[in-house]
Amino acid sequence: MNQQMGLRERKKERTRETIAETAIRLFLDKGFDRVSVTEVAERAEVSRRTLFAYFPTKEDLVLHRFADHESEAARIVRARPEGQPPLDALRQALLTALAERDPNTGLNDSPETIAFFGLITSTESLAARLTRYVARGIDALADAFREAGADPLDARLLAAQVIMVERELAEINHAHLVDGQSADDRYPEAVRAAGRAYDLLRDGAGSLA
Structure with a gap:
């Protein structure tokens, strides 16, 4: 059976x-x-x-790739080694994904991946639908942060920042590839940008405060 x-x-x-x-x-x-x-x-x-x-829905035919990963950040936080801060686990996961040219990082220059991202950004219904997956990802990550001991409000605010920052980084990477830069050439700057993003998430607004 x-x-x-x-x-x-x-x-x-x-x-x-x-x-x-x-x-x-x-x-x-x-x-x-x-x-x-x-x-x-x-x-x-x-x-x-x-x-x-x-x-x-018709949109799900395209966006299932995001749906399959919407709780990935939460999973990373829950699966981190004992004693590792949640943000450190998320930072390391992003750096690994960049090194592997994970399409979700925007750092994949295969023609299909570039065209796929372009399809989403150029189709209003797909871009609107994507916000639902992003919202569910925030919910899942906020739950994981609360389980890690964060105050509920802090957990929610930080989860929103992490998810939106990673989406913005992916869009920046994708924009550079569309302009003709290769993934390999973009990689060092993508790593620097990811590190800077997580430094800001860890330390707050810093000089922007």
């Missing part, structure tokens, strides 16, 4: 990936607003009902 459930889950995951990959290829080729859900379902060889079972 367990093996059967495992096979079923793997099949469901493959179906989900096929639908999402098909949708993103179509959106990048034709534009988000010019592709219907019916066209995605037909190209992925599934019914509309099956598609909506995996992705409740």
